Amino acid sequence: MSLFPWRLPRRPSGQVVAGLDLGADAAWLVVLAGSAEQAQAVSFAQALTLPDGLVQGALVLDPVSLGQWLKTLLLEQGLTPHGLCLSVDDAWLTRQQVAMSAQLSSRDLAFQLAAELEITHATDPAQVCWTYNAVAAAAPNPSAAQVTYDLGFLAQEPVLRLKELAKAAGLRAWVVEPRTDASERVLRAQIHPSHAFLSALPGPAAVACGLCLAAWAETGLNFLPHRRWARQRRQRAWMQHLGGVVALGAVLTLGGVAWLEAMVHAHQQQLLVGPRVRERLAAAQSAQQELRAALQRAKAQGEWLNAQHLQQQHTVQWHDALRQASHKLWVSHLRQDQARWVVQGEALSATQVQQWTTQLAALPVWQRAPEVHQLQFVRSASAGGGWVWQFRIDAELKGVR
Known part of the structure; x- marks a missing residue:
């Protein structure tokens, strides 16, 4: 035991990562080893002959048995990876690109993308696995810049099965991403001189190799809560x-x-x-x-x-609570001055405003519960110019001086 328990542990000098690609035609396992900054060598690369009844195409039928079988295989090969990266079939996904302001905080960005998912696809974000990744920035002026995000979602069941597989194998699941993202990552890595060792890998192992590289690259659509973990x-x-x-x-x-x-x-x-x-x-x-x-x-x-x-x-x-607001209610301004908390916006009906105010008042954070101080039916200042209910809600927070 350390004499100074508050001191942070040292960053590991290296890491070993396993990538398991369960394709529709074949399954491949690749293990890469390297420093904390980049992969440096291939420790294992082999096509797998899986026991009958464990998978059907790319779908895992029995994650616990498959995880135990994978654990035995790794022990026989003398491999002890620190984590496992897995893939999902692209046919299970729905993807789109969305442009958002570069000035949004991480929480506001997640809130806006969740609203986009609910409005565009009529999908409850809490009932699916969804994630996003920055693709490209536009506009040279930082104050007016927008960032394009790749937004994707799929059913929760395949992701939960893959997490159970990693748990049964005694490994931590690091990445669950689409097969195409892994394949594209390998193509980009192969042209870099520091990844010359990848040229010795057989072609069908490219996706499994790309999954391993995700542990170092941290790009693409990762359907695990990696942002919350970080x-x-x-x-x-x-x-x-x-x-x-x-x-x-x-x-x-x-x-x-x-x-x-x-x-x-x-x-x-x-x-x-x-x-x-x-x-x-x-x-x-x-x-x-x-x-x-x-x-x-x-x-x-x-x-x-x-x-x-x-x-x-x-x-x-x-x-x-802001994130859980109805998609029929839009927040335009949010201001906090010491204990005073003010939110302004527009809604399609006054009932939506009252219901949301009641949800906010139920939170145990208020010295003075939220109240609607302004509610009027006016023409919206947006491009559409429709008639909406403009509102302002005031409250006082606890413990703010």
């Missing part, structure tokens, strides 16, 4: 680092206070009472007070951090 890793790292700094500061402060008190006591016992002794004692007491003040500041900083963490949780909750 955000959680950053939050844990930040909290661990900050906790370590605060704890170390508190230990040093307490140690300094104890040492200074011992020194003051020793001087009081050893030195004669006189002007010079009183001056030294006063200086020591002043230093002691400064250390105590530093300790109080450290405690105050800790309380502030807890308040900020609570506020962050509240922000995530009302962000999620």
Whole structure:
């Protein structure tokens, strides 16, 4: 066990990744090894003869049995990958390209893309697996720039089966992406000098190889919640680092206070009472007070951090409530000034506004629950110019100073 548990673990010097391609005609397994920055060598590449009844075309029928069979195969070959990358058939997907403003935050972008999915395809985002990937940016002016995103979705069942397969194999599922994305990634990698070792791979193994490379490239449509995993890793790292700094500061402060008190006591016992002794004692007491003040500041900083963490949780909750708003209701402006929280927008009916206000009021984040302060039936300022209900909702948040 480490003597300093708050310290972050070292970044691994290398990683080994397995790619399993379950194509309609054949199954291939490729294992690549490399540094933390890029793949460097092929450890294993072979076409698989799967037991009967485990797969039907590209669909996994028995993920647990297939995962156990794969685990046995890897042990026999002496392979210990850190993760498993898997593919889904492109025929199962629905894809489109959507242009969004480059000024959107990650949460606002996800909210807008989910609304696009619901409006364009009449699909509930919570009932399918969907993801997106930036394709290209347009417009040279950053303030007016748009980014084109590749948006894709499919049923949850195939992805859940692949995750069960990885779990039964004792591996962490890193990537679940379309076969075409993996194939295109190999084509791009083969022209780079650092990937010259890929030329020795047989052609049918290209998709499995491309799946492995996704662990380093982090591009394409990954239907696993990789963005949430990355955000959680950053939050844990930040909290661990900050906790370590605060704890170390508190230990040093307490140690300094104890040492200074011992020194003051020793001087009081050893030195004669006189002007010079009183001056030294006063200086020591002043230093002691400064250390105590530093300790109080450290405690105050800790309380502030807890308040900020609570506020962050509240922000995530009302962000999620915005995401769950009806597609018949559009938010145009959102403003937070200290505790005051104001949202403005347009809706097709006043009932939608009242229902959404009731959903917001149910959140445990308000000092004063949301109220509709403006609701009028006017012509919309958008290009369509239809008649809509414009609204403004005001509220006060808890714990904001």
